[in-house]
Amino acid sequence: MTKKRSPPANVKVKRKKLTPEDELSFRAKILFEEAQSFCVAVGLHRDLMHQIFEAENDWTFILKIDALLETATKEIVKSGLKLKILNRFVGVEALGEFVDSLPMNGKTSLLHLLKASGCPPEDSRFVESIRRVRNAYAHNIKLADLALIELIKQRSDKSQIIKGICNIATYDETDLIASYEKDAKFLRFCILDATMRILIYAYHIALKDHAPPSAMSSR
Structure with missing residues (x-):
């Protein structure tokens, strides 16, 4: 079998430049693989x-995304609150039960602790x-068939939600909403992208060291 010869040291190898679509595809592949480890x-x-x-509709999509984010949030908070004494974590079980019982919103909530955890x-x-x-x-079953962007447009805190979801420094809100209306999958992908970043963060700071071998083999 003939071995491939490496080019001489003084010869520059021209690498194919990735298109924006290629870069997006590569990023999505890496994020999906890392998110699998968390799952x-x-x-x-x-x-x-x-x-x-x-998911068959945005109602199902958002409820499942939120459930994943709540799980990741709890893992991040638990990791941030661990107390280590003489190379041993103490009160892990009791702490886990305490964090699991916390609501997502309010003065004593997971969201407040998430921000405090870094x-x-x-x-x-x-x-x-x-x-x-x-x-x-979740609080109005009549909205079950309403598209996500339509639900957001109806809200008084529309601008805050758009800013939180899109994670873009500078944008024209009207143009961004129009792009979400034109392609619902684009909005889903933006949400999925941000969700996977948080799952990866949770996995690496809270779960990786004691994850089952199958989590590592998923990558």
Whole structure:
């Protein structure tokens, strides 16, 4: 079998420049693979992210995204509150039960502790925005068939939610809403992208060291 020869040291190899579409595809692939590790580590189905993305409607999509974010938030908070004495974590079980009993909103909430734990502000803002939309869907079954962008447009805190979800420094709100209306999958992808970033953050700071081998093999 003939071995491939490396080019001489003085010869520059021209690498194919990635198109924006290629870069987006590569980013999505890496995020999906990393998010799989989180899902397996907390006992969820490996391909859950793909299944959520293809949810039959936005109502189902948002409720599942919010449930994932709540799980990730709890893991991040638990990790941040661990007390280590003489190389041993103490009160882990009691602490876990305490965190699991906390509400997402309010003065003594998971969101407040998430911000205090060092989670990037854009991520905690995203979690809060998704929870607001989730509550709107969950508390009114009549909205079950309403498209997500239409629900957001009806809200008095529309601008805050758009800012929390899009995570773009500078944008024209009218143009951004129009792009979400034109392509509902684009809005879903933006939400999924931000969700996977938080899952990866939770996995690496809270779960990776004691994750099952199957979580690592998913990558």
